[in-house]
Amino acid sequence: MSNQFDRKDFLKISSAAMGGAMLTSMGLSQISFAKKKNVLNQDSPVRLGFVGIGGRGQWHLSSALGIPGVQVPAICEIKPERLYTAKRWVEESGQPTPTLYGADEDETAFKKMCEEEDLDAIICSTSWKWHAPIVLAAMNNDKHAACEVPLMLTLDEAWEIIETHESTGNWASTVLGGFPDVTLLNMIRRGLLGDMIHAEGGYIHDLRFVKHAPDEEPWRLWHSIYRNGNLYPDHPMRTIMPALDINHGDRIDYLISMSSKAVMLNDYAADQYGKEHPYATKEMKQGDYNASLIRTVDGKMITLNFDTNTPHPRGNYRFQGTKGVYLRDRGTNRIYVEGQSPESHEWEPAEKYRDEYESPILKNYDPPERVVEIRGHGGSNRQTSINWTNLVEAIRNDTSPYIDTYDSVTSSAVSAVTEQSIAEGCRPVDFPDFTRGKWQNRTPILATA
Incomplete structure (x- = not known):
């Protein structure tokens, strides 16, 4: 199967199917938090930056690139072969070449990305020790953070995440970890x-x-x-x-x-x-x-x-x-x-x-079939996972994920x-x-x- 996205077919998929009306009919509660960011116009892109492009990171990137209205302007990964695979996937989807962070840099290149890029959220799929530093860098730079599990390792990190959420209004969620029964x-x-x-x-x-x-x-x-x-x-x-x-x-x-x-x-x-x-x-x-x-x-x-x-x-x-x-x-x-x-x-x-x-x-969850199967560690599928739909609409509607x-x-x-x-x-x-x-x-x- 070709990895090339057909951009015209991609854009034909109705973004309304991924919209707030779907989430309402699904019964997903839309919980808002104290300090509000701007609710995105339904025609505005959801801009995501990815940190970590291993097996799970590839699966999440592939998931995002198949969702109408989602853009990936920036990628951070310390292994060059993974970084340039991600670059190629973004380009094949018909999007502009993303800004790359991490090649020939230290392991904290994600901080620079969070400081410099205009993004709505960071997607974190690194080894565990970096989860809390990455989500905190995102939240402190006016971005939400969706993270693979666990969200953090220590109670000090736990309280820092809570206090940062309450002071900034930005959230950190383990929505990427899956969906309940x-x-x-x-x-x-x-x-x-x-x-x-x-x-x-x-x-x-x-x-x-x-x-x-x-x-x-x-x-x-x-x-x-x-x-x-x-x-x-x-x-x-x-x-x-x-x-x-x-x-x-x-x-x-x-x-x-x-x-x-x-x-x-x-x-x-x-x-x-x-x-x-x-x-x-x-x-x-x-x-x-x-x-x-x-x-x-x-x-x-x-x-x-x-x-x-x-x-x-x-x-x-x-x-x-x-x-x-x-x-x-x-x-x-x-x-x-x-x-x-x-x-x-x-x-x-x-x-x-x-x-x-x-x-x-x-x-009530029946997303349109994708042009290209999702790739990476998480299983191939031609439908967007429900937790990814929940994540994107939480960002778009200024609510929290489930x-x-x-x-x-x-x-x-x-x-x-x-x-x-x-x-x-x-x-x-x-x-x-x-x-x-x-x-x-x-x-x-x-x-x-």
Whole structure:
């Protein structure tokens, strides 16, 4: 397939299909923040600058270049081959050559881009340590920031992001990390499972090869060497938080975290590269399995698991209410509803419930087919992902994405608090209230009409 965009066909795709009317019919709440920027005219371009063009960065760039009305005037990437691939993709889309930052510069070239470029938002897809510095540079230069997860690594960074958001009116969001299971959320909000009591999920993904492969994401290994906690809570939390009304009627009160011993990364290095390889004997701080128990002010519980070091299939989740329970087990959805399921205390397939309770957000989401498939790490597709639609319209309409700054910070801050719990002998640790009391009256995430 040619990588060349047909500019005429591209422009024929109606930008109205990506507009605010679509989001309203989808049921996406449009939450505004305190200090307002200018709402963009529907004919005005949404101008995005990209920082980091690895696998995920390429996927996001490809996503953006297929959305009518989105322009990419600037790219920042320290690896020249990636930088010039991005340049070529922008040019092939029919847009002007972007300004390039990062080649032959230091790792903070993103600061120069944020200072010099007239952009609406920065898209951050770098290694984790740069996420907070990049989004802060964006917000402090009158730009929003959409970031891959986690948003930051420390509680100091978390509070700095909150305070910068509140003082500037610019937001930082982990909307790029994906979209919740809104059909399950619809079941919960319509009372199928009763009152929620407990949710369990986790990032359970074998990344031993990735951590040891120079061409993949070897920076992940650094975190296993020097940190110990639940280092990647955001993917499960994106569905758990709205299901339990975290920051929207309830909040995290405290948590306790515990990790197993660390042996698997050493064993993997010895098996793949030999017992004399440096990583075969290097001390790893991150336990191979982490489990964290989280309790909310309202008495709900979350069991959050983290395992990227052992051989296993991908992770699952479980939601327990007073009337029933929902389980996703390796892609198979099962449910038990007291008084409705055909067999007492026996699982049944969840398909009929998913059909009945399909979220209006999904029912009304049907973006036009793209001219060129999305490329990069995230899967090929000819339709724009719902989280990208949400992101672009939040920028255009001067609202926040479905996961706002407070929720994004809360989700990512789980890592830092679990690290504190483990470092202090696995004791309970109070969780910060990043909303400063506003959680009691905030509209639920993805509230439908």
